[in-house]
Amino acid sequence: MKAEKVLPNKVIDGTVTHIAFNRLRNPSPLLGVFTRRVEGENISYHVDVTPIDVSRSEDVLSFSGKTWTLPGNLPIVRAAVGASGRVIASRRYDTSLFRMYTLLECDSDHSCAVANGLVGPPTSEALSDHLLAVELYSPDAASPSVFFVSKDEHDEHIHVSMAMFTLVDGEWVKDELWPRPPLYYHRDSYSPMLGHDVPENDGAHQLHWLTSPIVAASANSTTLAWTFLSRILTLDYVGEASGKIHGYVLEESKPLDGFSPADLRVKGANLNPNGTVFSFVNDNNDIITFSRTAVRLKPKEDRSWVESFFLYPNEIGFFYDAAAEAQGHANAPAKTKPKSSSPWKVQTNYLNSLDGATNGKAVVAFHQLEGSRLATNFMHPDETYILVLYTNNVLQILEVTQRDKGSHIQAYIRNRWPMFVAMLAVVVVFAANEMTGEFTPYTSLLTAGLSFWVLLSLLLNEPSYD
Structure with a gap:
């Protein structure tokens, strides 16, 4: 039996105001x-x-053992740990939207002082109500990119801004990712009972995300996903294909059929490391997952002629999923918005009301985990699982079911090319034999082509999965 080890404790001096966790950051969360801290005045x-x-070999958590003192004493209203490991914080009464701090190594056994940090853009660059500030992946550490969400709320409408700020040569460059007109959410209607006009909600139920902005991030924040206006919004890093300095594109899905606005009131969300499985828990404690198939934006150097053939837009629309069309092609013009992946599709829907062990119990925490990281014999290493903890101390492991990808002509030729060649040889021999026999050449070719098509169709009916 493996001996238990006591994890080291860390005593925190002061009142905890914020806890920020970046769970998918590499090499370690x-x-x-x-x-x-309040000391006198x-x-x-x-x-x-x-x-x-x-570490599976040691079963210990490594603690930094260091405390850094941030400059100034303005109250912190938002705080996060970025993809680069820097701390990003927004402060009340500050003249900038946020500040980024780099926590350098120091030899002091006590608190280490942090420099003034990187000052963000002025508050005039955003709307009055600041909701979200997330540092995203950037190939150049000297040019960080921050996704910032703000809003202005009025009597009859809300104006929302989703912008990217990128530091270029010491100046913050703003890119408005979601240029939409104001969202009108109620109108005045006459009430016979009260005898005067009263505001009537007309869409305010879809704006829950603006009250509690929850986003899910992939490994190193190369993808963000969230639900808004009964849709899934996705921010993907695609590099030069975006035509932007920051390398990101914002995609908005179609309205999610079969889901009411109440189903999409999210209180927790997760993305898998490569950003292809999006799961969230709603106010009803249902666990809902969506999936998509990532599409390469840049052709591989060692791509075979078969893969290159099926990459072109006309052929890919015929042989493959129509969602993976030429807009994701590396040679697409800059004015065309590239697609980073196929659309989101419903994967699983675990209703809390249907489970006797958890019915009526709230979800305390949930987490996506790859099967290869679960030390069990009945977990498939290539599958994604969701661990859910409820208030009654029930821990469930939910499986994200494999999804059929649609047409599989590339997978078939790549995985079964020996059978493909053998089948083609048989058809050629058959055609040559018939052309020397009683049938006319045209009838022989027609028969051979029909036989080939039937065999190919039967083999392609076998599903392939993500």
Whole structure:
């Protein structure tokens, strides 16, 4: 029996104000704990950043053991740990939208001082109500990119801004990703009972995300996903194909059929490392997952002629999923918005009301995990699973079911090319034999072609999965 080990404790001095966790950051997740200390007439803010390195051989968590003191004493209203490991914080009464701090190594056993940090764009660059600030992946550490969401709320409408700020040569460049007109959410209607006009909600139920903006991030934040206006919005890093400095494109799905706005009131969301499985838990404690198939935006150097043939837009629309068309092609013009993947499709829907063990119980936490990371014999290593913890201490492991990808001409030729060649040889021999026999050449070719088509169709009916 394996001996138990006691994990080290860390005593935090001060009042915890924010906890930020980047669970899919490479090489190890980061946990940031922000605290406020009051000493006499002085107020200071501090942060403890802990890399969570779980070693199966040692079964220990490695703690940094360091506390960094942030400059200034303005109250922190939002805090996060970015993809680069830097801390991003927004402060009340500040003249900038956010500040980014790099936590450098120091030898002090006590609190380490942090420099003033990187000052973000001025508050005039966003709307009055600041909702979200997330640092995203950037190939150049000197040019970080931050996704920022803000809004202005009025009596009859809400104006929403979703923008990307990228630091270029010391200046923040703004790119408005979601240029939409104001969202009108109620109108005045006459009430016979009250004898005067009253506001009548007309779409406010779809704006829940603006009250509690929850986004899911993939590994190193190369993809963000969230639900808004009964749709799934996805922010993907596609590099030069985007035509933007930051390399991201924002895609908006079609309205999700079969889901009411109440079903999409999300209180927690997850993305798998490559951003192809999106799962969330709603206010009804249902677990809903969507999936998509990622599409390469740049052709591989070693692509075979078969793969190159089926990459072109006309052929791919005939042989493959129509969602993976030429807009994701590396040679698409800059004015064409590239698609980073196929559309989101419903994968699984675990209704809380149908499970006797968890019916009526709230979800405490849930987490996506690849089967290869689960040390069990009955888990498929290539599958994605969801671990869910409920308030009654029930821990469930939910399987994200494999989904049929549609047409599979590439997978068939790539995986079964020996059978393909043998079948083609048989048809050629048959055609040559018939052409020397009683049938006319045209009848022989027609028969051979029909036989080939029937054999190919039967083989392609076998499903392939993600």
